[in-house]
Amino acid sequence: MSTRQYPYAVVIGRFQPVHFGHQRLIDEALRAAERVIVVVGSDRKPRSFKNPFTFDERERMVRASLRSHEQMRVSVVGVGDSPYNDQLWIASIQSAVDKLIQQDGAVPAQTQVALVGHLKDASSYYLRLFPSWTFVANPVVESIHATDVRSLYFDPENRGQLARADLPDGTAVFLDQFAATEDYAALCDERAFLIDYKTKYRYAGSNFPPIYTTVDAVVVEAGHILLVQRKFHPGKGTWALPGGFVGQHERLQEAAIRELKEETRLKVPVPVLHGSMKESHVFDAPDRSQRGRTITHGFFFELSHNQWTGLSDVRADDDAAAVRWVPIAEFLDMQEHMYEDHFFIANHFLGGLGKN
Template identity: 45%
Template sequence: MTSAAVVIGRFQPVHNGHVSLLRAALAEAPRVIVLLGSAHQARSPRHAFSWTERAEMLRLALTDAERERVEIVPLRDLYDEARWVQAVRAAVQERVGGADVTLVGHFKDATSDYLRRFSPWHLLSLPRQHRVDATDLRAALFEAGPEGLDGVLASWVDQVPPGTRSFVQAWAHLPYLAALRREWAMLKAYRQAWAAAPYAPVFVTVDLVLRCADHVLLIQRAKDPGQGLWALPGGFVEPRDTLHQSAVRELEEETGLRLLPETLAGALQSVAVFDHPDRSQRGRTISHAHHFDLGDRELPEVLGADDAAQARWVPVTDLLAMEEQFFDDHFHMLDRFLGLLPA
């Protein structure tokens, strides 16, 4: 028996397979650390439940004695594998020091390759515990409609712990589910529209981190996906645009901000590629983020238009508190350029 066992997962929602992994970890070590992934993300069909809601579902699935041995720790996605692995190691180190650690997991598919990144930790790789998948559970929840909730929960009886069913039954009456169902339907139709393509599509986009007088220009999304969330100005690259031309066009279309070419050229600090396979729910999307700094000049006037319900200059000091209000990985784009998270 090792000193501590670690389980990493998203638990969206908690199902019987998750509980089996947890109990295997409890049999392996006197102390278990659950690293709850996708913490501090805005709600979306992929991130339907907040990390605190998922933590409560986990607690409901355990006995009192088991709860005393389990510590639940929120873990950001970060969209940067090397940095994410370092964050995992730091979270465990903070809690158990140099103790022997066993990582408990299941190789479900290519998304499970992270389990190989933690040598010299021991790896306990388990076979699939139950024929259940959280993605399918969420799909059933989103597609059922308001009158179908009881039927969905009844179909979950052999797939999730009783506590998860009770939690979701109560959660469904909170003001989240209708918007998630609408966004789910939009994303499903979007992916179906590309299903006949001879190859899986890869989309190319641009985003802008535009800083001025210690403020950053943000837009609030007017449409799904992410309606109402804050985002960077940006969009898809047009067939006849360069990346830079697309960035300038999106800036003008979404915020009304027109700057002289020489002003933009002098303000450009860097361009970074964001290409994590899971960064967008629309499909594989690679963004080229352009970082501009206009210095300490007066903030230019902006006005939301096109895909933006509004455009606003936001103080850099306010961004960290807004983390859970950002679309996709846009908070982490800002962090990459502005260093918002602790090192």
């Protein structure tokens, strides 16, 4: 008869990459419960310096940290972010866990679940968002943090400082293999760009980092949304909303329209764009941008459609690799190809249609 206290235990993390702290949490969950569900966050995001590895790659690292007899006791599921709606994120995790419990023939509402984690700092607030689960606190583990791993690993000159002994064997092997890929080289370039960017734009004579103000335009016409493909770092190759930084002497809406016209050469007169603006909203998730603290103001434009002339003409500017009208039905499946939080910004104005 099993001496484990719970039928299920949940471990939540981004695992970018898996380190000894993660391994300790999973080990504790395996001691506490018959079945362990590892929830891998930030699913369906394009590669970036902050989120360099895909769900499949992170699942491989998680499973490489397990002993062979533990594999069947562990399920790994991916859950996407919801930076402007904690309730949607909570519901997504609960739904993923409930689905696995139901597959085992149990009733979720009648099943005891443990949530295993440790309260590191303010970023661990999410561990208190699941009151129906029993929180099992785990002490901090002396381990190199994922942020430090990424900082060393994606710096080719200092990668040698990251010893194999600093990480679980499976993670070390994966990172060795990944370093030979084109994706690794691109992420090294993005890291170098970000460091240079943050150094260049610090306040003169001060260590206090600046807060940037940007604008983004969500433009729809006849069931299509206007997107640009980024030509440069950060987010090179991802799709984004037209937008950019606010000028010193601009009103916000004026900046949004200027950026829209500059990036897409949209053939709609400025007065018509002003009249087509339906709604605006502020998006201020503290970690929404890798460049630093950036607060963006989103503007929603709904253009009238002329069935005889087709969608309004657009053309990529020099700063964009491409520009296109994307059917909204197609856009809803593009989360893993969208820059930063632009999928969620657009989804706010589209009425929450996006998949999570």
